[in-house]
Amino acid sequence: NAGVTQTPKFQVLKTGQSMTLQCAQDMNHEYMSWYRQDPGMGLRLIHYSVGAGITDQGEVPNGYNVSRSTTEDFPLRLLSAAPSQTSVYFCASRRDTSGTGELFFGEGSRLTVL
């Protein structure tokens, strides 16, 4: 199984540019989410989705948009990149909205905004 796949793995942007981080999972998971990881701050939830057509904000949603048109895909859009968005981004999914709640993570996308 591929599990959770993120692309790209590395990206450099200039301030003001836009881009989309892609996340796809092949486990038929209902729940998908995006985190950013910054040194000394653990992982912080940006947005999450409990199914196709349903999204909600996490603790640091500003500057990011998401949509969930299919069960498999959950892209994260940066509309106008800022240096403060330099981070490592992780996509994570879980089987459904019941169960143990264990998260499965992608390999991460390292974003640098100049």
Next chain:
Amino acid sequence: ELKVEQNPLFLSMQEGKNYTIYCNYSTTSDRLYWYRQDPGKSLESLFVLLSNGAVKQEGRLMASLDTKARLSTLHITAAVHDLSATYFCALLRESGTYKYIFGTGTRLKVLA
């Protein structure tokens, strides 16, 4: 404000020694998760603790949960170099929600 505090943040230990990582939290969540992250890599699930008093063991790692004390521990027995990684605890902000909050992580370095 909900807090998840891990300590220590950094831990350097000799092979063969024992040590415990602590995860204190301020919500009433009845389940807690431990993850491992190798440098530059993704996070891997280690343990899922689903109730008060839960204890899980895998190799040299043992995790426990005390929901009354709002404390989880990750105990390392006879550490080996391969255990060098960053360990995170995580829980749901509120029961019935889907918002996870992570601790800041404990970076463990096991010296040969």
